[in-house]
Amino acid sequence: MAALIFNVFFVPDNLVASGVSGLSIIVDYIFDFDPFIFMLIVNVFLIFAAYFLLGKKDAIKSALGSLLFPIFIKITSYLIPYISLNEVDTLVKCLFGGFLYGFAFGLIFKSGFNTGGTDIIESILSKYLKISMDKSIILVDGLIVILCAYTFGIEHMIYALTILICMSVYANKFMLEINDDKVLFVTTGKSREVKDYLAKHYDYGMTLFDAQGGYSHKEFPVLMVSVKRNYYYEIKEHILSIDPNAFISVSNSYETVYINKEKRNKVKRA
Numbered sequence: 001m002a003a004l005i006f007n008v009f010f011v012p013d014n015l016v017a018s019g020v021s022g023l024s025i026i027v028d029y030i031f032d033f034d035p036f037i038f039m040l041i042v043n044v045f046l047i048f049a050a051y052f053l054l055g056k057k058d059a060i061k062s063a064l065g066s067l068l069f070p071i072f073i074k075i076t077s078y079l080i081p082y083i084s085l086n087e088v089d090t091l092v093k094c095l096f097g098g099f100l101y102g103f104a105f106g107l108i109f110k111s112g113f114n115t116g117g118t119d120i121i122e123s124i125l126s127k128y129l130k131i132s133m134d135k136s137i138i139l140v141d142g143l144i145v146i147l148c149a150y151t152f153g154i155e156h157m158i159y160a161l162t163i164l165i166c167m168s169v170y171a172n173k174f175m176l177e178i179n180d181d182k183v184l185f186v187t188t189g190k191s192r193e194v195k196d197y198l199a200k201h202y203d204y205g206m207t208l209f210d211a212q213g214g215y216s217h218k219e220f221p222v223l224m225v226s227v228k229r230n231y232y233y234e235i236k237e238h239i240l241s242i243d244p245n246a247f248i249s250v251s252n253s254y255e256t257v258y259i260n261k262e263k264r265n266k267v268k269r270a
Contacts, residue, residue: 002104002115003072008083009097011035013090016148016160017101017167018141020046020117021073026151036077039070039117046120053124065108066116094159098166106171118144181253182232186223186239187211188246194239198225202235226253 006021014029016022020042024035043066051059085093108115118140126136141164149157188194191208198204207224227235232250239246 004076005100007076017163036074043116050120062116065113069115094162098163099170102167102170183251185249188243190243
């Protein structure tokens with residue numbers, strides 16, 4: 001999927017995404033060098049670099065994706081004449097291609113692999129320059145974006161940033177399965193009424209744990225519950241109608257795994 005998106009959305013218009021694939025477009029434009037050959041040579045070199053600088057485990061984890069990605073790019077390149085997006089606006093291709101690219105890489109990352117390339121460079125820089133991975137990624141991708149601006153102009157640099165942002169946002173969203181659930185931490189003198197209301201009307205499981213006031217040093221129960229976004233406002237208002245003095249702290253939930261009713265009943269019986 002990543003290879004097909006690269007060939008169909010990015011190659012025809014010289015749209016530079018991040019990584020070695022983005023560099024291959026720049027090199028192909030300047031030197032008329034096949035992106036497949038360039039990526040294969042660079043990735044093989046980086047696998048050896050990873051082996052000696054990061055260790056055998058990291059090298060093995062990167063090897064499969066590093067070798068397969070350029071091979072699939074070569075295979076899917078033959079589909080370019082049959083899937084033409086020439087009439088599609090360039091910005092639309094950046095947005096749509098960036099999201100699809102992020103989805104494809106999210107699948108790869110979630111399975112525990114990567115496509116090597118600049119991921120290896122970023123890991124090496126982070127390890128030996130003693131900088132965070134975030135800074136390392138910004139450094140490497142920033143250099144690619146600058147090269148894009150120098151080669152194709154400012155307009156293409158903006159396109160590159162658009163692809164990079166869309167790709168990063170959706171890859172992270174897919175890997176973390178970010179949803180819109182809310183986690184409520186409720187401190188109230190009427191915890192039993194609140195608990196009964198949530199159990200009766202929404203069938204939510206809840207957690208009660210003891211806390212202690214930082215100033216008063218009094219112990220009190222805190223109720224924690226994860227609720228669907230659609231019900232958040234009505235639940236909040238109903239809790240406040242039960243206890244106008246309730247303290248409610250709300251946070252976003254990246255992922256909520258609900259236990260089904262049948263399994264919950266088995267747990268209760270056990």
